[in-house]
Amino acid sequence: MTITAQPQTECPDPSVIAAQNDAFRKLACLGVPPAQPIQGRMHVTRSLMEAGDGFMAEAVKATGEFTTFEQDNDPEGWHDFGAVEIRGETVFWKIDLYEADSDFRYGAETPGNPVTTMRVLTVMLARDW
Numbered sequence: 376m377t378i379t380a381q382p383q384t385e386c387p388d389p390s391v392i393a394a395q396n397d398a399f400r401k402l403a404c405l406g407v408p409p410a411q412p413i414q415g416r417m418h419v420t421r422s423l424m425e426a427g428d429g430f431m432a433e434a435v436k437a438t439g440e441f442t443t444f445e446q447d448n449d450p451e452g453w454h455d456f457g458a459v460e461i462r463g464e465t466v467f468w469k470i471d472l473y474e475a476d477s478d479f480r481y482g483a484e485t486p487g488n489p490v491t492t493m494r495v496l497t498v499m500l501a502r503d504w
Contacts, residue, residue: 387487389452393444395487396454396470399494404439414475415494420503423466433461438468438498453486458501465501470494 398409403417423431437459448456455470472483475493483492 387485391487392472393452393454395489395492396494399470400441400454400468400496401439403496404435407439411489413489413494414492415470415496417496417498420497420499422500422503423498426464426500430461430464434459434466434498437461437466438496441468466498467501467504468496468498470496 395409395413398407398411399413399415401407402409402413403415417435419431419435423434426434438457441457441459443457444452444454448458453470455472457468459466459468471494472486473479473493473495474481474483475491479493479495486492
């Protein structure tokens, strides 16, 4: 009987992905250009857009400034989720990673490669979850 080893899938370095996600959030939310180009787009939910009175702008700014990553909200160490409080309302943000040429149908095969990975940042009211 011959046993062949299955190829090992290389796990991405969480610190690389975290740094890229942080840089993308700062670009998308605060206009801070990253050291290296990062592809992505930001979406906000309809209820966040309709909150009025500058609420959405406050939520987006707080998302870009978020730094409180802990085991509970960041178990993989990717800095891809957070929650902020704006005027007593909880706002969630989430970054999903896709293959850049897949029309958002497939998750990123090499999430640490900013050339082949497209980031999508979604900012939403917690009640939208």
